[in-house]
Amino acid sequence: MLDGADSVGLARGKRAKNIRLSILTSIFSKVFGVGIQFLALPFAERTLGGGFQVFAVLAVLGSVLGLANLGHGPGITMKLTKYASHPDEQEESTWFASALFVSLVSTTIIISIAAVVGLIYPMQALFGETIAPYSAQMRFGYYMFIVLVAFQNFLSTFTFAYEGYLEAYKPRLVAMIAYGLSIPVSLAICYWNPNAIGVIFALHGIPILMQSVNMYRLLKKDRTYLKPSFSIVDKQKAKNLFSSNLLFTLTSSGNILTRQGVVLIVAKFGPVGSPATGAMMLTWFLLTETLYAMLAGSTWPSFSNAVKTNDWPWIKHGIIKLGSALLFIATCAGLTVAFAGVPVAEFLYTGKQVVITQPLAAYLGFVIFLGAFEVGISQLLYAYDQLKTSATLGVLQAIIVISVGIPLIKANGLVGMLQAMTASLGAMILMGGFVLGKAILAGRAEFKSELLVSKI
Numbered sequence: 001m002l003d004g005a006d007s008v009g010l011a012r013g014k015r016a017k018n019i020r021l022s023i024l025t026s027i028f029s030k031v032f033g034v035g036i037q038f039l040a041l042p043f044a045e046r047t048l049g050g051g052f053q054v055f056a057v058l059a060v061l062g063s064v065l066g067l068a069n070l071g072h073g074p075g076i077t078m079k080l081t082k083y084a085s086h087p088d089e090q091e092e093s094t095w096f097a098s099a100l101f102v103s104l105v106s107t108t109i110i111i112s113i114a115a116v117v118g119l120i121y122p123m124q125a126l127f128g129e130t131i132a133p134y135s136a137q138m139r140f141g142y143y144m145f146i147v148l149v150a151f152q153n154f155l156s157t158f159t160f161a162y163e164g165y166l167e168a169y170k171p172r173l174v175a176m177i178a179y180g181l182s183i184p185v186s187l188a189i190c191y192w193n194p195n196a197i198g199v200i201f202a203l204h205g206i207p208i209l210m211q212s213v214n215m216y217r218l219l220k221k222d223r224t225y226l227k228p229s230f231s232i233v234d235k236q237k238a239k240n241l242f243s244s245n246l247l248f249t250l251t252s253s254g255n256i257l258t259r260q261g262v263v264l265i266v267a268k269f270g271p272v273g274s275p276a277t278g279a280m281m282l283t284w285f286l287l288t289e290t291l292y293a294m295l296a297g298s299t300w301p302s303f304s305n306a307v308k309t310n311d312w313p314w315i316k317h318g319i320i321k322l323g324s325a326l327l328f329i330a331t332c333a334g335l336t337v338a339f340a341g342v343p344v345a346e347f348l349y350t351g352k353q354v355v356i357t358q359p360l361a362a363y364l365g366f367v368i369f370l371g372a373f374e375v376g377i378s379q380l381l382y383a384y385d386q387l388k389t390s391a392t393l394g395v396l397q398a399i400i401v402i403s404v405g406i407p408l409i410k411a412n413g414l415v416g417m418l419q420a421m422t423a424s425l426g427a428m429i430l431m432g433g434f435v436l437g438k439a440i441l442a443g444r445a446e447f448k449s450e451l452l453v454s455k456i
Contacts, residue, residue: 011085011309014166015302018084021169022298029176042348044186045276047194054134055196056279057127057267058141059204074382075099075244076157079237080164081304089225096226098237099157102245107153111146118142128267130275134196141197148201148208155211158218163301167222171214178210247387251378251394259286262405262417269409270417278417280345280354281364285421288333288368289375295325296379303383312447319440322376330372338365363418370425377432384439393432397424 045052076099083092117126123139124132131138159171186202189195219226259282266278299322306314341361345354356364381390400423408416 011305011311012314014084015305015314018166018168018302019299022172023294025169025172025176026294026298029172029179044190044194044196044199045349045354047190048196048199049194051134051137051194051196053130053275054138054141055199056275057131057138057264058145058196058200059279074160074248075102075241077160077164077301078244078304078382078385079241080161081166081301082308084164084166084301084305085309092223093225093227094232094234095237095241096157096161097229097232098234098241099161100154100228101230101233102238102241103153103157106242106245107150111150114146115143118146127264128269128275130267137196141200144197144201145204148205152208152211155208155215158214159211161218161223161226162214165223166301166305168298168301170217170222171211174210174213175207178207181210182206244387247391249394250391251387255378255394255397259289259421262401262409262420265401265405265409265420266414266417269406271413274414277354277356278414280349281356281360281414281417284337284341284364285368285371288329288337289371291329291333292326292372292375293379295322295329296376300379300383303380304385307383307385307443310443310447310450312444315440315443319380326372326376330369334365334369336365337368338362341365360414360418363415367418367421367425370422370429373429373433374425377429377436380436381432381439384436384443386435386439389432389435393428396427396431400424400427 044055048055076095079095079099080092118139123135123142127138162168162171182203185206186199189198189202219228263275263278263282267275270278299318303315303318306318338361341364342356342358345356345361378390401420404423405416405420408419410416412419
């Protein structure tokens, strides 16, 4: 049995290794992700013609349908973080089996609803008249995504389990390899047989199916005692996960509507041809957010472990380093897009379907800057188990985007899209930052109290 000092040292070592390797693998996986954005997407825009509108909407749709997991991933991550430094095979197995059960149930419900909606409504009724000439292609892509998302949400349980064990770098290495395969395959499809469905499958289907490697590695090599059997599902744990899932889903819904969902509103209510430009702007926004997530997403499980063990010195040091890094990246990214966005867009997108003006580029740079604060705060709220706050803010974000997004986009087009995103991000930053600050101060006070008692 480890004593207190040894236990703290072990936990800090695990956190440091997780952050270091997670960021390293994230850098390489993001390089491939950037390759997709700056090689495959512009090439697709040039070769797909009008079908690029279908491609843009389908790419966004995949993220929206990703809500089908009802947030079970972060839930199991939070439950497993304490076992990264204090193993308990029986507890880990029951939590894991319960997570798989909840994942399958929630995925089945949401996917069934999506399938019924697709059968009842014409594609142009769901996604706007812009895609009416390609409705058959859109319908096929819609159902293809339903199948892919079903696989994604089952396999993501294994990925999130790795994050809980502070070993996120392992599935990220798999993601890096998957992106590396996606780029040449998508380019080959664009060159030899240009079609939106094939490109979408190359860019999204390959990374999803490659996650099966994580399932094999976790169960057969790294945690052989984990049993994916429903016979050991704990009803109370499943209920706990499901409750957490609903809260995570409310948070995710706000994020989705603030980001991908707003492009669907543009497709439905914006000017003709605007979905392609809106999707491009969103792509740049998400690209920078992947950089933010590379840091914040790599660190929040470690922060969660530190919060559970009340390691305030590590938390304080980590928050300062994370905040400084996010601020630096956000400033560089925002200024780059604001001043170089127009010439870069003109160079990359020569098919004349994507048109960005200087005011749009400047505004987009500001939104990108705000995104860093939103990502950092939201990830730290997870670490402090502030699920109700995250859920409340997620609902608020959804309300803001829907209530102000539609009239703003109708009146101002793509500027209205950025205005809606600004309002939603601003609400999250102000209110989430206030709650997070209170939680951090409370943790510091508790640490000082325990330190004082230990000296008496």
